Each structure stands twice: as C-alpha cells, then as structure tokens.
Amino acid sequence: MSAPVVADPIRVALADDHALFREGIRELLSTDDGFVVVGEAATGDQAVAVAVEHRPDVLLLDVEMPGPGAAAVIRQVHRTRPQTRVIVLTMHDDDGLMREVFESGAAAYLTKAILLDELLAAARSVCRDAQTVLLSVSRRTLGRFGGHPAGPPPDPGAGGPAADRAPTAREREILRLVAARMNNAQIAARLGVTQATVKRHLTNIYAKLDARSRMDAVHRAAATGIITADGESGH
Incomplete structure (x- = not known):
C-alpha cells in the first residue's frame, strides 16, 4: 500500500x-x-x-x-x-x-x-x-x-469635525508632515516618537475626518481649515 x-x-x-x-x-x-x-x-x-x-x-x-x-x-x-x-x-x-x-x-x-x-x-x-x-x-x-454608504451622509452645512472629534495639536502636526509627503519613519524621526505612535495618531485622524487614506485626510483637513492648503497648521 x-x-x-x-x-x-x-x-x-x-x-x-x-x-x-x-x-x-x-x-x-x-x-x-x-x-x-x-x-x-x-x-x-x-x-x-x-x-x-x-x-x-x-x-x-x-x-x-x-x-x-x-x-x-x-x-x-x-x-x-x-x-x-x-x-x-x-x-x-x-x-x-x-x-x-x-x-x-x-x-x-x-x-x-x-x-x-x-x-x-x-x-x-x-x-x-x-x-x-x-x-x-x-x-x-x-x-x-461597494459604493453603498452604511450610514447617513455628513451634514453639508457642517463646517468641520465636531469639537470632540477635532484633531489634536499633535495630530495637526502629523497632518502637516503627511502633506509634505513624509512617510511614517520620517515623521517619527522628526517628532522624536516611534512609528507605532505615528500610526496610532493616523488611525485617530482617519476616524475623526472620516478619511480613507493619508492624502484624503490631508485634503479633508485643508478643506475644513484644520491645515492650510500648503500644509501649515490652521485653526
């Protein structure tokens, strides 16, 4: 056998x-x-x-x-x-x-x-x-x-994230560096933190801005005045 x-x-x-x-x-x-x-x-x-x-x-x-x-x-x-x-x-x-x-x-x-x-x-x-x-x-x-939103669309009259969902100062700084086309390693080195910390901040940023990617987050932040179009911090 x-x-x-x-x-x-x-x-x-x-x-x-x-x-x-x-x-x-x-x-x-x-x-x-x-x-x-x-x-x-x-x-x-x-x-x-x-x-x-x-x-x-x-x-x-x-x-x-x-x-x-x-x-x-x-x-x-x-x-x-x-x-x-x-x-x-x-x-x-x-x-x-x-x-x-x-x-x-x-x-x-x-x-x-x-x-x-x-x-x-x-x-x-x-x-x-x-x-x-x-x-x-x-x-x-x-x-x-699949192209079918799971919830109601955002209120078009809203001027940006709710106060309790607004990015923190550190998150705005990371958004500015992302806008400057820096990767996570470069951001971590610039800010003196670990890449894991950068990733955690990015995860929070995506959730607060309802963003789908790094550049989507930058575009949404610029559109709502969180950072300026050239990447500098806004309000």
Missing part, C-alpha cells in the same frame, strides 16, 4: 516594521506543520527583495512601512514574483485603502483583529485558487467599498 502524499508546507514571508509583531506571527505559524516562514522584511523594499529571493507562496504585508507604499510593493511583487499571493494584514478597516491594494493585485485584505485560524484558512484559500479574493472588514467598510 503506497504512503499518502504529504503536501509541501505553504511558504510564508512576513513584512512588517514591528519586529515583535513578526516574531509573534512567526511563532504562531510554527504551531502548524502546513506553514513555514522563509523570510522577513521591515521595509517595502525589503519585502520585494524577500519575495524575489525566497519565493514565498504568500507574503503577509503590513500597509505602513518605510519605503514604497503597500500598493507599489504589491505591484513590484507581481512583476518580479507573480506566483506570490499578497495578503494585506492591517490595523486599518478602510475601504479606500482596500480598493487601492486590490487594484494593485492583493489576494486578501485582513484586519489584525482576525484569529489565527482565519489567517491560516485565508492563506490556504488564496494558494489553492489564484482567483480567490478575501476580505475581513466591518460591514460599514464593506458597504462603502
């Missing part, structure tokens, strides 16, 4: 600028014989290099790392290593970002609130079927992604 065929493990590369997060994912994946981590990256450029060098089946990609943005990384991976399926793993439940990465060729958009079993199932699914596209987002974001 012939021995059963054992499938090769899915080869995974991890791309996130937080070493502790990569270590955690690596440890979690090590508990399943169906997966093996073959490479890690802390920047967008490194993510592309790791995909080329180690030929992973799946690249788990954070959206906010130093270097090229997530969409550019995905496009480069598809050009240089088209067999690699890119799973975006992010803190941002954002339909604008989701649309951008899918248009660039991402196979899945998952929030970091998912469970390990869901992540493993997603990786298996996108490897099994190249046409599979997976989402793990809120109903609100899914509704906006």
Whole structure:
C-alpha cells in the first residue's frame, strides 16, 4: 500500500516594521506543520527583495512601512514574483485603502483583529485558487467599498469635525508632515516618537475626518481649515 502524499508546507514571508509583531506571527505559524516562514522584511523594499529571493507562496504585508507604499510593493511583487499571493494584514478597516491594494493585485485584505485560524484558512484559500479574493472588514467598510454608504451622509452645512472629534495639536502636526509627503519613519524621526505612535495618531485622524487614506485626510483637513492648503497648521 503506497504512503499518502504529504503536501509541501505553504511558504510564508512576513513584512512588517514591528519586529515583535513578526516574531509573534512567526511563532504562531510554527504551531502548524502546513506553514513555514522563509523570510522577513521591515521595509517595502525589503519585502520585494524577500519575495524575489525566497519565493514565498504568500507574503503577509503590513500597509505602513518605510519605503514604497503597500500598493507599489504589491505591484513590484507581481512583476518580479507573480506566483506570490499578497495578503494585506492591517490595523486599518478602510475601504479606500482596500480598493487601492486590490487594484494593485492583493489576494486578501485582513484586519489584525482576525484569529489565527482565519489567517491560516485565508492563506490556504488564496494558494489553492489564484482567483480567490478575501476580505475581513466591518460591514460599514464593506458597504462603502461597494459604493453603498452604511450610514447617513455628513451634514453639508457642517463646517468641520465636531469639537470632540477635532484633531489634536499633535495630530495637526502629523497632518502637516503627511502633506509634505513624509512617510511614517520620517515623521517619527522628526517628532522624536516611534512609528507605532505615528500610526496610532493616523488611525485617530482617519476616524475623526472620516478619511480613507493619508492624502484624503490631508485634503479633508485643508478643506475644513484644520491645515492650510500648503500644509501649515490652521485653526
């Protein structure tokens, strides 16, 4: 009687600028014989290099790392290593970002609130079927992604965010630096904080301004006078 065929493990590369997060994912994946981590990256450029060098089946990609943005990384991976399926793993439940990465060729958009079993199932699914596209987002974001707002439109007579939703002084400073086309690493260095702190402020800014991306936040802030058109702080 012939021995059963054992499938090769899915080869995974991890791309996130937080070493502790990569270590955690690596440890979690090590508990399943169906997966093996073959490479890690802390920047967008490194993510592309790791995909080329180690030929992973799946690249788990954070959206906010130093270097090229997530969409550019995905496009480069598809050009240089088209067999690699890119799973975006992010803190941002954002339909604008989701649309951008899918248009660039991402196979899945998952929030970091998912469970390990869901992540493993997603990786298996996108490897099994190249046409599979997976989402793990809120109903609100899914509704906006489909072009159907999940709630009432904003009051056109409102002059800007409510007082309790107005960006703080530090958030306005970060908006000004984003308007100057600085990435998270550059902003963190300028302000003397960690990139995680910058990301946290950006998440708050997106929520307060109902923004879908970095530049959308800048445009909304300029339109409401939070910063001026040239990026300087407004009111």
